[in-house]
Structures are given as C-alpha cells and as structure tokens.
Amino acid sequence: MNAAWLIAKSVLIEAMRRREIYAIVLVSTVIIGAVFTVDFFGLEGIVKFYREIALQVMSVATSLTVVVLAARQLPREFENRTIYPLLAKPVSRARFLTGKLLGVMLAAAFCFGLFMSVYLAGALYLGGGIPWALFAQYVYLQMLQFLVLATLAFWLSMLMNLDAAITLGALFMATSSVVSNAMVFVYDFVAPPAQVVLRVLNVAVPHLELFDLSEKAVHSELEMGGVRQQFWQPLGLDTMLSLTLYGGVFAAVYFGCALWCFRRRAL
Amino acid sequence: MAPPQILALRAGTAAALLSLPLWVPSLAPNEYDGGRSTDIAAIEARNTSAVARLLGEFRASMSDMMFIKTEKYLHGGISYAPHMDLDRTAQTGELAHKGGKPEDVHGPHEVGGASGMAALELEDEEEGEEEEHAGVETLIPTPDKDFRAFIGALHREVKPWRDPSLDHIHDSGTELLPWYRLMTLSNPHNVRGYMIGAWWLKGFGTDEQKAEAVKFLEEGLRNNPKAFQLWLMMGYLLRQDGQHAEAMEYFHKAAELAASTRPADGTATPGWTDYKEEDARAAMRLSVLSEREYGDPANAPQLAAKYLESLGEDGVLQRALTGEMPGGE
Amino acid sequence: MTAAPVLPPARDRVLLVGRGVWIEIVRRKEFYVLLILVALFCLAALAVSIVGVSNPETATLLLNMGLTLAAGAAHLLTLVTAARQIPAEIENRTLYPMLAKPIGRGEFFLGKWAAVASAGYAVFLVLLVLVWASVPKMESYDAALFVQLVLLQGVSIAFMAAAALALSLWMPTPVVLVLLALVYAFGAKGANLLQAATAGGALEGPARVLAAYLPNFSLLNVVTRFTDGIGALGGGQLLGLLAYASVWTAAAFFAGARSFGKRPL
Numbered sequence: 010m011n012a013a014w015l016i017a018k019s020v021l022i023e024a025m026r027r028r029e030i031y032a033i034v035l036v037s038t039v040i041i042g043a044v045f046t047v048d049f050f051g052l053e054g055i056v057k058f059y060r061e062i063a064l065q066v067m068s069v070a071t072s073l074t075v076v077v078l079a080a081r082q083l084p085r086e087f088e089n090r091t092i093y094p095l096l097a098k099p100v101s102r103a104r105f106l107t108g109k110l111l112g113v114m115l116a117a118a119f120c121f122g123l124f125m126s127v128y129l130a131g132a133l134y135l136g137g138g139i140p141w142a143l144f145a146q147y148v149y150l151q152m153l154q155f156l157v158l159a160t161l162a163f164w165l166s167m168l169m170n171l172d173a174a175i176t177l178g179a180l181f182m183a184t185s186s187v188v189s190n191a192m193v194f195v196y197d198f199v200a201p202p203a204q205v206v207l208r209v210l211n212v213a214v215p216h217l218e219l220f221d222l223s224e225k226a227v228h229s230e231l232e233m234g235g236v237r238q239q240f241w242q243p244l245g246l247d248t249m250l251s252l253t254l255y256g257g258v259f260a261a262v263y264f265g266c267a268l269w270c271f272r273r274r275a276l
Numbered sequence: 277m278a279p280p281q282i283l284a285l286r287a288g289t290a291a292a293l294l295s296l297p298l299w300v301p302s303l304a305p306n307e308y309d310g311g312r313s314t315d316i317a318a319i320e321a322r323n324t325s326a327v328a329r330l331l332g333e334f335r336a337s338m339s340d341m342m343f344i345k346t347e348k349y350l351h352g353g354i355s356y357a358p359h360m361d362l363d364r365t366a367q368t369g370e371l372a373h374k375g376g377k378p379e380d381v382h383g384p385h386e387v388g389g390a391s392g393m394a395a396l397e398l399e400d401e402e403e404g405e406e407e408e409h410a411g412v413e414t415l416i417p418t419p420d421k422d423f424r425a426f427i428g429a430l431h432r433e434v435k436p437w438r439d440p441s442l443d444h445i446h447d448s449g450t451e452l453l454p455w456y457r458l459m460t461l462s463n464p465h466n467v468r469g470y471m472i473g474a475w476w477l478k479g480f481g482t483d484e485q486k487a488e489a490v491k492f493l494e495e496g497l498r499n500n501p502k503a504f505q506l507w508l509m510m511g512y513l514l515r516q517d518g519q520h521a522e523a524m525e526y527f528h529k530a531a532e533l534a535a536s537t538r539p540a541d542g543t544a545t546p547g548w549t550d551y552k553e554e555d556a557r558a559a560m561r562l563s564v565l566s567e568r569e570y571g572d573p574a575n576a577p578q579l580a581a582k583y584l585e586s587l588g589e590d591g592v593l594q595r596a597l598t599g600e601m602p603g604g605e
Numbered sequence: 606m607t608a609a610p611v612l613p614p615a616r617d618r619v620l621l622v623g624r625g626v627w628i629e630i631v632r633r634k635e636f637y638v639l640l641i642l643v644a645l646f647c648l649a650a651l652a653v654s655i656v657g658v659s660n661p662e663t664a665t666l667l668l669n670m671g672l673t674l675a676a677g678a679a680h681l682l683t684l685v686t687a688a689r690q691i692p693a694e695i696e697n698r699t700l701y702p703m704l705a706k707p708i709g710r711g712e713f714f715l716g717k718w719a720a721v722a723s724a725g726y727a728v729f730l731v732l733l734v735l736v737w738a739s740v741p742k743m744e745s746y747d748a749a750l751f752v753q754l755v756l757l758q759g760v761s762i763a764f765m766a767a768a769a770l771a772l773s774l775w776m777p778t779p780v781v782l783v784l785l786a787l788v789y790a791f792g793a794k795g796a797n798l799l800q801a802a803t804a805g806g807a808l809e810g811p812a813r814v815l816a817a818y819l820p821n822f823s824l825l826n827v828v829t830r831f832t833d834g835i836g837a838l839g840g841g842q843l844l845g846l847l848a849y850a851s852v853w854t855a856a857a858f859f860a861g862a863r864s865f866g867k868r869p870l
Contacts, residue, residue, distance in 0.1 A: 028777065037787075049457050052453060073782060088693075193428075195655055196423050208423060245433075248433045296852065330652060330653065461797040
C-alpha cells in the first residue's frame with residue numbers, strides 16, 4: 010500500500026504545484042463574490058440565494074476539476090513515458106491505479122475543502138444559521154459523487170482520447186439528472202419491451218442527483234408561525250449507508266473497467 | 277520583426293479594442309419588445325406541458341427557469357408540477373394557485389397574510405374557481421407510480437419531497453427577490469420580474485423597502501417605458517404612500533398606454549391575457565377616479581367617455597360619466 | 606555553393622498544421638464525442654416523440670433548448686480541444702519536431718486555431734441539422750435571422766478557440782476550462798451585474814467602460830431572438846456583432862501568437 014500512497018502523494022503534490030486548484034477556487038470565489046456586489050434591495054437575512062449559488066458553483070467547479078485531473082492521469086503517463094520506469098518497479102497496475110485514484114480524491118478533497126471554507130465563512134457572515142448535520146452529509150455525498158466521476162474518467166480516458174474523455178465526463182455530469190428525470194417520465198408512455206430497457210438503464214447508469222443534498226441544505230428552514238425553523242431533517246443512517254453502497258458499487262465497477270483496459274494496454 | 281501587414285493588423289486590432297466602450301453598448305441583438313420568451317401565457321403553456329416535465333428543472337431561458345424556481349421556493353424546495361398562478365402574483369402580489377380557493381391565496385410574506393391591492397378593490401365581480409390544491413403531483417413520483425424501486429426511494433429521501441396528498445407547505449417569496457433582481461438584470465425587459473419583485477418588496481412594510489420598490493419600478497419603467505402595468509403599479513405604490521397627485525400622473529400614463537395596446541374587443545390572445553385586460557380596465561378607472569378626486573373634476577367625464585369608447589362597457593366608468601359615483605377610494 | 610531550401614508558401618504551411626490537427630482529431634477518435642452527442646440528441650428526440658408535443662409553445666421551447674444545447678456543446682468541445690492543443694504538444698515533446706520543420710510559430714498557432722475552430726463549427730452544424738430535423742416547427746421563425754444565427758455562432762466558436770489557445774499559454778488547462786466555461790455561461794450577466802452594482806455611484810462610468818471589455822458570448826447568440834419569432838438583425842447590428850467577434854478573436858489570437866513566439870521551448 011506504501012507504493013499506492015506514494016503515487017497518491019505525487020498526484021496531489023503535482024496538482025498543488027501546478028496551482029490549478031487554487032486558481033479554480035479563486036476564480037469561482039471571485040465570481041460568487043461578484044454576484045454579491047449587487048445591492049439586493051438592502052435586504053438582510055436572505056440566505057437561500059447565497060446557499061444555492063455558492064453550492065452550485067462550487068460543486069460544478071470541483072466536479073469539473075476532478076474529471077480533468079482524473080482523465081489526464083493515465084494518458085499523460087503513457088505520453089510522457091513516465092509509466093515505464095514506474096511499472097518496472099514492483100508495483101502492480103492495480104496498486105498504481107489505486108494510488109492515482111487516491112491522489113485524485115485527495116486533490117478533490119483539498120479543492121472542495123477550500124470551497125467549503127469559503128462557503129462557511131460567507132454563510133456565517135450573512136447569518137441565517139448553518140444546518141450542520143445536513144451540511145456534513147452534503148459534503149460527504151459530494152465526495153462520493155467525485156469518486157464516481159473520477160473512476161468514470163479513468164475508464165473513459167482508457168477508451169478514448171483525453172479531450173473526448175473530458176468532454177464526455179463533463180457532459181455526463183451536466184445531463185445526468187435530466188436523463189434520470191426523462192426516464193421516469195417517459196416510462197409510462199412506452200411499450201413493455203422499452204420499459205425493460207428503461208429498467209436496465211435505471212440500474213446501469215449512475216444517478217448523480219442522489220449525491221446532491223444541496224436542495225435540502227438550501228431550503229432547510231421554513232417560516233412557520235412567523236418563526237424560521239428547520240424543516241428538512243438530516244438523512245437517516247440507513248439512507249446514508251445505502252447511498253454509500255450505491256456510489257461504492259459504481260466506483261468499483263468503473264475502477265474495474267479502467268483497470269481491465271489498463272491491463273490490456275500494451276506498454 | 278513581423279511583416280508590415282501583420283504589424284498593421286495588430287495595430288488595427290489594438291485600436292479597435294480600445295474603442296470597444298464607444299460602440300459595444302449599442303450592440304443589442306437581444307433587446308426587443310415582446311417575444312414568446314417573456315409572454316406570460318406562452319411561458320405557462322410551455323412549462324406546464326408534458327415535454328417540459330420531461331426536462332425536469334432544466335431550462336435555457338431565465339424566464340422559464342424562474343417560473344420553475346418560484347414554484348420550488350414557495351413550496352420549501354419541493355418540486356410540484358407547476359400550478360402557481362404567477363400571472364396573478366405579478367398583478368396583485370398574492371401567492372395563488374391555479375384555479376385555487378380564496379383561502380389558497382396567500383400574502384407575499386406569509387401564509388394568509390395581507391392581500392393584494394387596488395385592482396382587487398375595484399373588482400366588481402368574480403372570485404377564483406374552487407379546486408383543492410393538495411394532490412398536485414410532485415415531479416419525483418410517489419412510490420406506487422415510480423418504477424425505480426430503491427433508487428426512487430433514495431431520490432425521495434435526498435431531495436425535498438412530500439407526499440402530494442398532504443397539504444402543501446408554503447414559504448415566503450422574499451428569498452426569491454435576489455433571483456428576480458438577477459432576472460431583471462439579465463433581461464431588463466422582463467416586466468413580470470419587476471412587478472413581482474416590487475410587490476414582495478412592498479410587502480415588507482418598511483419605509484426602506486417601499487423606497488426600494490419604487491426604485492426598482494423606476495428602473496423597470498426606464499427599461500420598459502411602454503409597459504402599462506408598471507406605470508399602474510407605480511401609481512398604486514404612490515397612492516398607498518399618500519402621494520395622490522403623483523400617483524394620478526402614473527395612472528394617466530398607464531391608461532393611455534393600455535388603451536393604445538389593448539386589442540379592440542379586449543378578448544384574451546396569446547399576448548393579451550385576462551389579467552392584462554383586468555389591469556387595463558383598472559388603469560382606466562383609476563385614471564378617471566383620481567382625476568376627479570385630485571385633478572380637475574371637470575375633466576373626469578371626458579376621460580371616462582374616452583376610455584368607455586375603448587372598453588365598450590364598464591360600470592365604474594359609466595357611473596363616473598354620469599356623475600353617480602361617490603369617491604373613488 | 607548549396608541552394609537555399611525552397612519553403613512552401615505560408616498558406617500551405619498553415620494548412621499543413623491545420624490538416625495535422627484534423628488528422629489527430631480523427632485518429633485520436635475525438636469524433637466519438639460527436640457521435641455520443643448525436644446519440645444523446647436522437648434519444649431526446651425519441652423521448653419527445655413518445656410523449657408528444659402538445660402545443661406550439663412547447664415545440665418552440667424544444668427548438669430553443671435544442672439550439673442552445675447545440676451551440677453550448679460545440680463551444681464546450683472547441684474549448685476543451687483548444688485549451689489542450691499547445692500544452693499537450695509541449696508536454697509530449699511533439700512540438701519540437703514540428704517546429705524543426707520550416708514552419709514559423711505564428712503559422713503553427715494559426716494552423717491550430719483554424720483547425721480547432723473549423724472542427725468546432727463542423728460539430729455545431731451537425732448538431733444544428735439534427736435539432737432542426739427532430740423538432741417540430743409549429744410557430745413562425747425568421748429565415749434570414751436563422752442564417753445570421755448560424756453565421757454568428759461561427760464567429761463565436763472562432764473567438765472561443767482563439768481565447769482558449771491564448772489562455773492555455775498563461776494558465777493551467779483546468780483553470781482555462783473553468784474560466785472560459787463561466788465566461789461563456791455568465792459573461793453577459795457579469796457585465797450587467799457590474800453596471801447594476803455601480804449604478805448611480807462614482808464608479809458608474811468606469812464600470813460601463815469595464816463592462817464593454819468583458820467578453821460577451823451572449824451578444825453573438827441570437828437563439829432566443831430567433832425562437833421568439835423576432836425579425837432579422839439590421840445590417841448595422843450584424844456588422845457590429847461580426848466586428849465585435851473579430852476584434853476579440855484577433856486580440857486573443859495576436860496575444861497568444863506573440864506569447865507563443867516568445868516562449869522559450
């Protein structure tokens with residue numbers, strides 16, 4: 010495992026050395042900050058807008074970063090021929106890929122951690138309270154989403170050119186919830202054989218919207234009897250475990266596919 | 277050293293770049309009056325269709341996005357099939373459900389709060405059709421209608437969801453104000469954005485927010501000088517603030533514009549909804565009544581006759597014409 | 606005495622680089638993305654035909670979303686391809702043998718830009734045909750504006766290609782991707798926000814000037830005007846928009862080419 014850890018560290022160090030993550034966090038934060046330079050009628054205690062804008066921008070920016078970071082790991086090693094001396098050492102390809110994944114996830118955690126620090130600072134400044142348990146669950150589920158996206162990007166980068174892998178990964182991220190929604194709605198309109206196809210797709214395609222708790226975090230409080238109270242409660246342990254299992258299965262499948270392609274690739 | 281043609285091209289580009297502030301503001305391919313994207317009836321028709329539900333909350337235009345977002349914010353984040361009457365909200369500031377009961381009409385800040393404004397004061401008939409609004413479908417289906425089994429169950433847990441057979445929960449629309457601000461910034465011709473925003477601002481009841489509402493409407497009028505509903509609404513705000521003479525000017529302008537844009541028979545068309553007709557009528561009535569109360573009483577019958585010519589029939593104007601009507605307030 | 610080597614004309618050298626990029630695009634299976642995009646559009650069209658279009662407003666909504674997505678996907682693909690062109694050549698050390706040939710750096714840059722922009726535009730045209738063929742047209746639209754829309758998207762994609770190529774020389778690829786994706790999506794709103802934030806204050810004038818310098822892809826996108834049933838743009842407006850895109854494209858191109866020319870390899 011030591012070798013995997015070393016590879017992971019090198020991925021993280023490279024990501025930080027290139028200053029990409031800092032730049033992405035800075036650019037996104039400046040954009041969010043720019044929105045708030047507008048005077049929204051001098052209103053105080055308006056928090057949902059901030060929560061929604063900030064969480065969406067931060068989630069999209071981190072997801073994109075994860076897709077790009079993960080997709081380029083393997084092609085770059087091949088193109089730069091740096092993979093040959095590495096694999097000449099007693100490091101299995103599985104361990105190598107595990108190290109890469111760990112590194113990408115550490116970089117994702119670092120990037121999202123920076124974002125969340127900025128988010129919390131903004132939320133505390135604006136007031137309105139933070140639903141801590143919901144917020145912690147939101148962060149955890151987002152990390153699960155990044156894991157699925159990273160493993161998917163690994164696999165895509167083994168199947169096709171890097172640009173194509175990044176574009177497809179980003180498109181999948183952007184359209185996932187629309188596709189899921191469309192499947193639900195179309196189901197009643199189609200013939201039984203097509204319903205079977207939809208049932209298969211429903212299980213085979215990951216529903217990224219299941220890892221997005223932001224709507225509950227945004228609308229966590231409601232005004233009831235003139236007092237704002239928390240309405241949406243944190244998810245139960247069984248739901249969190251099910252979601253972990255759900256994300257874990259997809260990540261394992263994609264990781265397995267990436268590894269299979271990686272093993273078949275002639276050096 | 278680059279060839280002279282390249283140097284000339286570079287210099288030309290630099291000069292053109294420097295001159296951008298002089299001519300870029302005049303480029304406005306997407307600024308025009310009307311259009312299906314901001315037409316209230318068209319927004320409603322396309323966003324409540326089956327295909328629109330297929331798209332979930334995914335929309336390309338800010339007006340369409342706000343249609344969906346407003347419903348969501350008002351219901352604590354729950355996505356129901358669109359059923360709010362945002363046209364009525366724009367007209368009166370009330371949160372109302374399509375064809376809902378009178379008790380389903382809520383004030384802008386809390387359920388059952390203060391109701392709408394002068395257009396309703398002057399109404400001489402009709403209330404909404406009655407229909408229970410619990411039971412409106414949620415976009416995430418109920419377990420018995422969801423083929424996705426455990427994935428559906430997780431979806432209902434992760435997203436704000438409530439059994440549609442239960443009464444809807446309501447939250448204030450004030451959290452939507454920044455979105456409406458953004459909507460009017462991204463499309464300064466979105467008249468409804470200005471109207472709903474101004475109602476909700478006014479609903480705060482503080483002097484500061486009333487002043488913000490007036491400022492917001494002034495901006496709306498600068499960007500949409502032909503939108504008679506904005507003139508009418510500004511008149512309402514000023515009248516409520518006791519500025520009757522100023523309000524009268526706005527009512528006059530609203531009435532003039534309404535008379536010039538109203539279809540001859542006043543029947544609903546894609547560009548002229550029943551609400552617009554109602555507002556046009558209110559503008560003409562208020563123009564006449566305020567003229568009689570705060571302007572030149574001798575002018576009022578003339579104005580009434582002029583607008584009766586446009587409207588055909590109207591009890592309030594008829595009485596103003598014959599001098600039967602008591603005070604306009 | 607040896608004869609000086611005969612260089613092919615500059616145009617041919619640029620075409621050589623451009624052709625190389627196109628061959629790479631095909632060889633490296635980048636068109637997979639296009640195929641998948643096409644499949645996605647076909648699936649969407651299938652879903653819509655199953656549910657049925659109930660009214661003209663819905664047909665227009667679909668047309669608007671289809672055209673918006675076609676434009677967005679083409680810009681995204683252009684951005685991703687352009688942002689990685691030169692950094693990938695430098696990292697893989699494939700740039701050196703290329704520049705060892707009798708090709709100037711400016712020509713190399715021009716070839717890259719032309720190839721990426723034309724590939725992006727080709728993607729847009731394919732998606733446009735798909736959208737047009739699959740969405741029912743139940744309301745009236747202006748044919749001349751449609752031609753203008755197609756033209757303006759072309760210059761918009763050319764601008765995106767130049768901007769991504771130039772920025773990729775100064776900042777890491779993911780930053781270029783995020784930055785330009787945000788500018789594409791929110792550039793116009795940014796300009797509006799800036800002006801609204803300073804309205805009535807001492808900074809109103811400077812903000813107006815600054816707003817004119819925020820690249821605004823929305824100006825070049827007349828999809829909503831088209832689906833709104835509005836008429837074609839006047840000659841002055843159209844020329845102004847073409848000039849706007851050309852100025853930005855030329856500025857990005859010259860800045861990028863200059864930086865690339867001075868870069869130690």
